[in-house]
Structures are given as C-alpha cells and as structure tokens.
Amino acid sequence: MGRITFMNDSFSHLNESGEASMVDVSNRDITKRTAIASALVTASPETIAAVKEMQIKKGDVIGTARIAGILAAKKTSELIPLCHPIAIHNISLDFYFTRDSISITSEVVTVDRTGVEMEALTAVSVAALTVFDMIKSVDSYAVISDIQMVSKSGGKNGDWQR
Numbered sequence: 131m132g133r134i135t136f137m138n139d140s141f142s143h144l145n146e147s148g149e150a151s152m153v154d155v156s157n158r159d160i161t162k163r164t165a166i167a168s169a170l171v172t173a174s175p176e177t178i179a180a181v182k183e184m185q186i187k188k189g190d191v192i193g194t195a196r197i198a199g200i201l202a203a204k205k206t207s208e209l210i211p212l213c214h215p216i217a218i219h220n221i222s223l224d225f226y227f228t229r230d231s232i233s234i235t236s237e238v239v240t241v242d243r244t245g246v247e248m249e250a251l252t253a254v255s256v257a258a259l260t261v262f263d264m265i266k267s268v269d270s271y272a273v274i275s276d277i278q279m280v281s282k283s284g285g286k287n288g289d290w291q292r
Contacts, residue, residue, distance in 0.1 A: 163284035199257035
C-alpha cells in the first residue's frame with residue numbers, strides 16, 4: 131500500500147474560517163509536470179470486436195472517446211471545484227484492446243506550478259464514459275473500472291509510480 135500523509139493541524143483546502151479554498155500555488159516553482167492515468171472498459175468479446183472493427187452504429191468509438199478525453203482534460207478546473215486552471219502542453223490518449231476489454235491510458239504534460247494528475251484522471255474517465263455511451267445499446271453489461279493514477283513526475287513531491 132502507498133504512503134498516506136495527513137496534515138497535523140490544518141487542511142490544505144480550507145481557509146482560516148474552515149471554508150473550502152483553492153490552495154495558493156503562486157510561490158511554487160514552475161516545472162515540467164507529467165501524469166499518466168488509466169481506466170478499463172470491459173464488455174463482451176463481440177462488443178469489443180465491433181468497436182475494433184468500427185461496426186458500432188453510433189460511429190467511431192475510439193476516435194470519439196479520444197476527442198472527449200482531450201476536451202475533458204482541458205475542462206478539469208471547471209469540473210473539479212478546487213483544481214487550478216492550468217495550461218496543458220500535451221495530452222495523448224491510447225486505447226489497447228484485449229478479447230473483452232479496452233484499456234485507456236492518458237498522459238498529460240504541463241510546465242506550471244501544480245500537477246496534472248486530475249487532468250489525466252478526468253481524461254480517462256470521460257473517455258471511458260464515452261466508450262460506454264457508444265456501446266451501451268449493444269451491451270448493457272459493459273463495465274467501467276480501475277480508474278487510477280499510473281505515474282507522475284515533477285513538482286515538490288517528485289516522481290511517483292504505481
């Protein structure tokens with residue numbers, strides 16, 4: 131299990147009055163920061179084959195999910211209340227097929243004062259939701275699972291890998 135760190139006398143996202151507050155990162159160094167996240171969509175082998183062969187009636191599942199993930203990453207600060215709006219310098223989404231699943235991986239890069247973990251997680255989450263939306267009419271048993279951080283680099287806490 132990973133290390134869990136707790137704040138002893140204060141919470142980082144609460145102000146002096148105990149109200150939710152965005153952390154002031156203005157004094158942090160600007161560094162290159164990268165985050166990789168992943169998600170899994172499991173479905174019947176027939177459904178996965180139909181996605182792979184572009185036979186889903188709604189259209190290009192992977193192309194649509196890739197664009198949805200990119201757009202979602204760029205909108206993360208609008209969706210997660212205490213996330214900072216940051217410039218995304220690069221984002222990629224990759225899709226890997228097995229007989230009964232599609233593994234989705236995103237890599238997000240910035241040069242900023244705070245990391246892109248939430249952007250990477252948002253990208254794979256929305257990409258997985260898009261896949262689910264496009265296949266649900268042919269496979270109501272499809273499942274989204276295993277949304278997780280894979281690795282991150284940069285920033286004051288340094289590198290981390292699952």
